Amino acid sequence: MNIHQLEYVLAVDQFKSFSKAADYCHVTQATLSAMVKKLEEQLDIVIFDRKANPIVLTENGREILVHAQQVVAHANALLASSKAIHSKIEGRVKVGIIPTIASSLMPIILKPILEKYPQLVLEIYEVTTNQLMKNLREGKLDIGILSTPIASNDLETTLLYQEPLHVYGYLDEGRRAIQKEELANQRIFLLQEGHCLRDQIIQWCDLKKNKHLPTNLLFESNTFDTLLNLVDEFQGMTLLPELYLRNLNDQRQMQVLKMEGNSISREVSLCFYRPYAKWNIVKQFSLDIAQLVNHFLKQDAI
Missing domain, CATH: 3.40.190.10 (Periplasmic binding protein-like II)
Structure with missing residues (x-):
């Protein structure tokens, strides 16, 4: 068993398709299918009902998925921690943002951040506040951008502007x-x-x-x-x-x-879930976004 196998399982669940999951993971469908099949054999559990259209998790597969999310999130956090030691901002980061903020914020921050961190791959999802909070808890998002305060004791926020x-x-x-x-x-x-x-x-x-x-x-x-x-x-x-x-x-x-x-x-804040937090991303994104946006707000105030 390895981390890639668990990532492939998460991708198949996300896209409900082995071919789309393979494209997302940048491997052939044959490779992805074989790795998932090998994992099922190792666990002696059928994770996906392949006869369903679209593909769905079996009852046992749903339980495996929860553990897979946690293991992959902790593995990513470990990698992020090691990169933070060298002050590197790189890798894939999944960002959720509510629509009433996205339309005006994204044009301000996306280009400068991508130019500043060329090794960073951003995945941006527009979602409602409730869905964003749910996805953070499940490890499907790394950070969220939303309007605060929020009614939550387990999610943490840092004010952006x-x-x-x-x-x-x-x-x-x-x-x-x-x-x-x-x-x-x-x-x-x-x-x-x-x-x-x-x-x-x-x-x-x-x-x-x-x-x-x-x-x-x-x-x-x-x-x-x-x-x-x-x-x-x-x-x-x-x-x-x-x-x-x-x-x-x-x-x-x-x-x-x-x-x-x-x-x-x-109040617009960056939100994250501590067990899955990529601390260097949280800290640097907070600083970058606040600086970029407050520059525009000061200009508009002149």
């Missing part, structure tokens, strides 16, 4: 600023339930059930782009993170309102 939120919308002609307290009486379009930013905005702005939408319309979006279109159509309002505003054209920039009084911001 505080990002101001701005109101986009329409007021009476001549008004370009709004008080936070006024938002509760406005027609506010929000992301759909399940997005942490939605819950934070409702709490921050003390929003009740939105009674200002048309009575025959119930619409909640997964994207900021859709929210903008709804606001433009119905002359309502929404709240957008500062980095996202960089994507707006000049006409839409004119509809960004100044928030008078108390400002609103969201």
Whole structure:
């Protein structure tokens, strides 16, 4: 038994296909199939039901998979620790990020990080907060980027940056600023339930059930782009993170309102699960991302 055999099992489970798993692991399908078969013989257990389409784990295979995830994660952590001694950032790193952060953060950090660490292979996955946390615990992700605080005692976070939120919308002609307290009486379009930013905005702005939408319309979006279109159509309002505003054209920039009084911001953090943590990656990514993003936030503030 060796680590590669366990990695092949994890890949087959992930892709539900021996051919796709072989491509992912950069080996031939014959090699991967033979190694998995050899492992099954060594364990005297059938791990995969090959007659199913797509391929699925057997009941015994599910138990083996849990142990395989733990062994591979600990092996990767051991390798990462040895590389950290030499201050190297390299290898494959799986990053989960929630969609409401990914669209504005990725264009800022991806190119500089890849250029700085040419031996690094990044796998980026856009997932919901709940799925991200689940994947961290299962060792399917190395780090996550999400909005905090989160309701979890076993996941650890380190703050990357505080990002101001701005109101986009329409007021009476001549008004370009709004008080936070006024938002509760406005027609506010929000992301759909399940997005942490939605819950934070409702709490921050003390929003009740939105009674200002048309009575025959119930619409909640997964994207900021859709929210903008709804606001433009119905002359309502929404709240957008500062980095996202960089994507707006000049006409839409004119509809960004100044928030008078108390400002609103969201906390963006890097998240990891200690048993599987790649400490050098966690530490260096935290420093790099914070530096890159805060440079843009300072520019926008000028």
